[in-house]
Structures are given as structure tokens and as C-alpha cells.
Amino acid sequence: MxxxxxxxxxxxxxxxxxxxxxxxxxxxxxxxxxxxxxxxxxxxxxxxxxxxxxxxxxxxxxxxAQLLRHARKTMLDYLGDFANTPRLAAAFATTTLQFTLTAPLASAQAIPVGTRVSPEGAEGEIYFATNSTIVIPAGQLIGTVSARCLQAGDIGNGFLPGVINTLIDPVPFVLSVSNLTESAAGADEEEDEPYRERIRLSNDSYSTAGPEDGYIYWAKTASAAIVDVAAVTPAPMEVTIIPLLENGELPTQEILDAVTSALSPRNRRPLTDKVTVQRPEIVAYDIAVTYYVHEDNIANLLSIQTAVEQAVGEYIIWQKSKLGRDINPSELVRRMINAGADRVEQTGLLPLYAEVTDLQVARETENTIITFGGLSK
Missing domain, CATH: 1.20.890 (cAMP-dependent Protein Kinase, Chain A)
Known part of the structure; x- marks a missing residue:
């Protein structure tokens, strides 16, 4: 808004x-x-x-502090309470675990709710626990179940498939366990700026006529990890909701289900609306940049190189942190210049400018090449 x-x-x-x-x-x-x-x-x-x-x-x-534009922290909480919009609590990272038995059993094997599994190398500081009891039928080896980190915040994010593999609570006949999906959707308590935006959107939450901002408001209530939402109508009486997570992460199935649940009550959407919640389409791009540092700054060369690489990393986060944000190489060049580069070579510069729709998000590929071209006069 x-x-x-x-x-x-x-x-x-x-x-x-x-x-x-x-x-x-x-x-x-x-x-x-x-x-x-x-x-x-x-x-x-x-x-x-x-x-x-x-x-x-x-x-x-x-x-x-009594004005929404200027309110912060506790005063913002009071304004949110007035608008019936409480600040979102910290969210827990989630993943899907796969348990494998030593051999097919003659009877079903139960794995109780709350069974803890730790990431490799976490040294007992991070635990994931199963959300429900699963039963592996007789004669089968494998069962899957959702699990969430026991510590709220982004500490549980980013564990790649296979990394969460240390069984903390022994279960009979379980040979191994590992995560099938990268852990994601963990977030700290909602910060002031996104909270302020949700309070602004709250007026549209009272309508059941299907306003765009109303759908965005309720979708954002599903998790503090959601930083952006697109609501579009591809056809009459159809609504597509696209959530995006913090740092440009794609929503997990648990987040998609949570958004669907938040939009499902009949007092939040028209009975005639068919609502679909889905991940954004990825628009992939490569980065290939060559930069030069002025010879007068040779004494600070190492620190400038570090700052330029950090600037590229910040650009990557910026580019994928909002739906429909066009791929903008000028923003990349601006950040590199501000970091200390004297100039950026335009020949062969990637990415190229590209438009991105509200249903899409731009994400970098693994083909990121940052080249120091030398000193310029």
C-alpha cells in the first residue's frame, strides 16, 4: 500500500x-x-x-508515536491492538523427515510425536521434532513426517536435504533419519516496518468482497517469515495467492498450507472465490561482472574487494526479496560503485535487464562470476 x-x-x-x-x-x-x-x-x-x-x-x-507512520516498538503494538492486528510471533523452521527401518517388520512400527533429530555438526544446539506420530506399516521400510525446529527464528533455516540426520531420541528398529527438504520458514518476531504495513492493510481485512489488500493482509498473518504476497485474479471468481519468504526463500508446503488456512474462513473471502496458493515462478539470471579499482586506492584494495563482493551478495538478496521486481543490472552497478569500485565493465555485463511479473521472483543461478579487472587510472 x-x-x-x-x-x-x-x-x-x-x-x-x-x-x-x-x-x-x-x-x-x-x-x-x-x-x-x-x-x-x-x-x-x-x-x-x-x-x-x-x-x-x-x-x-x-x-x-501516536501516528502509525512514526510509531515504533511498544507503541506500534498498541496501534496494532487498536486495529485488531497483533504483531506476529517468531516462526519455527520446518522440514520433512524420512525415517528408515533396519528391515521390513512383521508388525507396524510407530515413531512418536516429538521425536528429536539434530543437524549434522550442530553439537546438540539445534533440534527438530516431529509434529505428529507416524506409523510405518508392516512390511515397509520408510515413513515420512513433517518436523519443526524447537528454536524459533531463522536459526533453523538453510539445512540442505540429508543434513538433519542425527537421531537424538532412540526409536526401536530405526536405522537412519534424514530431511528430504531444505529447512525453511523460520523467522524472528515481526519487525516494525512489515508490522506497520500490515496495520495499514488491516482496514481491508473487514471486507468479504475480495479486495486485493484484504487477501494480502490475511496471507501475511500466516507466518512472520512471509515478506511479500501477490494476489491476482487469472479468471473471474478465481484468485491466485503467491507468498514469498524472508531473504527471497520460496515458501515450503507447510507455509502454503498455512496461508490457505488463513484465507479459508467464510468471513474472510467470498463464497464464490476459488483461492489457489502457490509458489512463485522463478526467473533465473546469471551474474558476470568485471570491476576496476582506481590506482589511488591501491592501499585499500583488499578491503574494497571484500566490500564489492559483499555488495554483490546484498544485491542478490535485494533482487529476490520482492515479487515482480525487475532484474536490474543498474542497481548492481550502483552498489558496486558505492562499495569502492571505480568502474564496472559494461561489455559482457550480466544480468541483462528483464521484466518480472507479480507471479514471478528473480533468483540468481550458481553461475555468479565476480572478476577484479585490475587498477584504473
Missing amino acids: ALVDLPDIEFTEQDVLSIQSEVRTLFEGATGRTLNRADPEMLVLNALAKMILLQRVLIDQTAK
């Missing part, structure tokens, strides 16, 4: 010279004396003026 362009607001006058003049005028009017700059009383009056200034700053900040 676009912000209305409003002028900055100040609830109190905060010019210290003006305050000092007011205090001096008040004193001279009460005493009948005319003060000079060197009079001892001026020290006291100037100190009083500074205290008044600090009080006015506090009053101004307190008044601004």
Missing part, C-alpha cells in the same frame, strides 16, 4: 535560540531588568532553555 505524501510534522518548537529568547524576555518582563550576555543570570536561563528544549523534544516524540 503506497503512503500518502504528507509533509513532516512537528508538534513543538525546537529551536534553542528561540527558546532562549523567550525565557530571557519572560525574565526581563518579570524583574524589570535588562540582561546582558555576560550577566550571571544568563547561565541559569540558558540551562533552563536547554531543559525546556529536551522536554519539547520528548513531547514531540510522544505525540508522533
Whole structure:
């Protein structure tokens, strides 16, 4: 939702010279004396003026905190409570685990809910626990079940398939366990800016006529890990919802199910709407850049090279952190220049500009090449 362009607001006058003049005028009017700059009383009056200034700053900040645009932290929570929009709690990373038995058994084997599995090399600091009890039928070897990290936040994200493989709670006849999907969807407590945006969208949550912002609002309530949502209608009475996770991660099946559940109540969408929740389509791009550092900065060459590589990494995150964000090589060049590069070679520069629709997200391939071309004069 676009912000209305409003002028900055100040609830109190905060010019210290003006305050000092007011205090001096008040004193001279009460005493009948005319003060000079060197009079001892001026020290006291100037100190009083500074205290008044600090009080006015506090009053101004307190008044601004009651406006959604300026509210932060606890005050933002109160505004969210007024709009019936609580801040989203931290989310737990999820994955799918596969348990393998030592041999087919004559009877079914149960693996209880809460069975803990740890990632390889985690040294007992991170655990995933099964969300439900699974029963591997007699004569079969394999069973799968969803699991979530026992610690909220992004600490449980990014474990590739096969890495979560250490069984903490022994289960009879279980030979091995491993994750089939990369763990994802963990997020810290909702930060102020996305929370502020959801509060702005909350007015549309009261409508059951199917407004775009209403669908986006309810979809974002499914998880604090969701940073962007697209709601489009490919055909009459059909709505497609595309969620995107923090740092451009694709939503897991658990997140898709959670969004579907958040949009399903009849008081949140029209009965006639067929709602489909799906992952965004990926628009892949390569990165190939050659940059030069000015010879005057040779003493800082290593730090500049590190900063340029970091800038490329930040561009990658920026590019995939929003649906429908066009692939923009100019943004990549700008970040590299700001990091200390003197120039970026345009010949052979990748990526090329490409448009991306609201149903798509741009993601880098593994073909990322960053070349230091040498010094420029």
C-alpha cells in the first residue's frame, strides 16, 4: 500500500535560540531588568532553555508515536491492538523427515510425536521434532513426517536435504533419519516496518468482497517469515495467492498450507472465490561482472574487494526479496560503485535487464562470476 505524501510534522518548537529568547524576555518582563550576555543570570536561563528544549523534544516524540507512520516498538503494538492486528510471533523452521527401518517388520512400527533429530555438526544446539506420530506399516521400510525446529527464528533455516540426520531420541528398529527438504520458514518476531504495513492493510481485512489488500493482509498473518504476497485474479471468481519468504526463500508446503488456512474462513473471502496458493515462478539470471579499482586506492584494495563482493551478495538478496521486481543490472552497478569500485565493465555485463511479473521472483543461478579487472587510472 503506497503512503500518502504528507509533509513532516512537528508538534513543538525546537529551536534553542528561540527558546532562549523567550525565557530571557519572560525574565526581563518579570524583574524589570535588562540582561546582558555576560550577566550571571544568563547561565541559569540558558540551562533552563536547554531543559525546556529536551522536554519539547520528548513531547514531540510522544505525540508522533501516536501516528502509525512514526510509531515504533511498544507503541506500534498498541496501534496494532487498536486495529485488531497483533504483531506476529517468531516462526519455527520446518522440514520433512524420512525415517528408515533396519528391515521390513512383521508388525507396524510407530515413531512418536516429538521425536528429536539434530543437524549434522550442530553439537546438540539445534533440534527438530516431529509434529505428529507416524506409523510405518508392516512390511515397509520408510515413513515420512513433517518436523519443526524447537528454536524459533531463522536459526533453523538453510539445512540442505540429508543434513538433519542425527537421531537424538532412540526409536526401536530405526536405522537412519534424514530431511528430504531444505529447512525453511523460520523467522524472528515481526519487525516494525512489515508490522506497520500490515496495520495499514488491516482496514481491508473487514471486507468479504475480495479486495486485493484484504487477501494480502490475511496471507501475511500466516507466518512472520512471509515478506511479500501477490494476489491476482487469472479468471473471474478465481484468485491466485503467491507468498514469498524472508531473504527471497520460496515458501515450503507447510507455509502454503498455512496461508490457505488463513484465507479459508467464510468471513474472510467470498463464497464464490476459488483461492489457489502457490509458489512463485522463478526467473533465473546469471551474474558476470568485471570491476576496476582506481590506482589511488591501491592501499585499500583488499578491503574494497571484500566490500564489492559483499555488495554483490546484498544485491542478490535485494533482487529476490520482492515479487515482480525487475532484474536490474543498474542497481548492481550502483552498489558496486558505492562499495569502492571505480568502474564496472559494461561489455559482457550480466544480468541483462528483464521484466518480472507479480507471479514471478528473480533468483540468481550458481553461475555468479565476480572478476577484479585490475587498477584504473
